[in-house]
Amino acid sequence: MSPSRSAALGFDGYNGEPMRAQVLKRQAPAEEGPLVLRDTPTPEPGSDGVLIKISACGVCHTDLHIMEGDLPMRKRPLIPGHEIVGRVEALGPEVTGVSVGERVGVAWLHRACGTCRFCRSGRENLCENALFTGWDVDGGYAEYTVAPADFVYPIPEWIDDVHAAPLLCAGIVGYRALKLAIRGRGPGRLGLYGFGASAHIAIQIARYLGWEVYVFTRSPQNKALARELGAVWVGEAHDRPPEPLDAAVIYAPAGWIVPEALKSLDKGGRLSLAGIHMTPIPEMPYGLLYHERELVSVANATREDARELLSYAAEIPIETEVEVFPLDAANDALLRLKQRMVRGAAVLVV
Ligand SMILES: [Zn+2]
Ligand SMILES: [Zn+2]
Secondary structure, rough: OHHHHHHHOOHHOOOOOOEEEEEEEEEEEEEEEEEEEEEEEOOOOOEEEEEEEEEEEEEEEHHHHHHHHHOOOOOEEEEEOEEEEEEEEEEEOOOOOOOOOOOEOOOOEOOOOOOOOHHOOOOOHHOOOEEEOOOEEEEOOOOOOEEEEEHEEEEOOOOOHHHHHHHHHHHHHHHOOOOOOOOEEEEEEEEOOOOEEEEHHHHHHHHHHHOOOEEOOOOHHHHHHHHHHHOEEEEEOOOOOOOOOOEEEEEEOOOOOOHHHHHOOEEEEEEOOOOOOOOOOOOOHHOOOOOEEEEEEEEOOHHHHHHHHHHHHOOEEEEEEEOEHHHHHHHHHHHHHHHOOOOOOOEEOO
């Protein structure tokens, strides 16, 4: 559709026309295949929103947590998915700065309020009134989605849709976790625990910034991927690296790794926890935290994180490893993610 025709139509051209979407009505284990492919009304952008025709949507661990009930459902039925790449198809009447036909990405932060004390202090990732894509509002396991124009991001030209998708959450939130771990520390030794979608992107940034990277992962194919991407040492979470680490990030949602990672952390080191959900952290002696070791969790990400990550993606350039599934196979993709069978990131193509 030409921009002029689309502008003339607004989004009326889509009213009532159904689209295909993977819909979650009831939480259940991935083995039961809780997503149902069905026709559902195409959404309309709000006055400040854009309608996006989706080409690819990454599959994130958070989707699995929502599907299986580790996180509560906040909308029912729900179209999950928050690593969306597509083209702008129509604009709300108040939108400026985004054009029809532009290739954009949509991330986990659907909207922040801009007025709460967290937003006003540059911490919109902690916004009191935040809405999240594929949790509070429908996401990207569908042919179309809508998002506020201020919360979509131009995708670097050279990277194709499928390889860009994992950047939108695995990349952005993984980058924030890395940033918090290494902030105020010069290049040194960095540990990455869990080596899936996030870590295989974070390692490329860390190495670009001069860090030596030590990877802890169980899966044989992710061990191999870590070596290919330049890890100086690869082991498992209960192993000790040859030298203590200056910083580390846990990307796996497994609380038992926290004391293991602290045992490998040098004095003054910092450990960040990237997940939105984690199994309980076992009791541990104070000695593991003493000597000014720091432990910080990561919640969501800001638009600044997104822009920085996409800028690194273009500059380094970051290459993502993806396993592609058709939209119809969303249940399979999530099951394979749960079983740690995915090398790099899983992406649905629409
Ligand atoms: Zn806010
Ligand atoms: Zn995510």
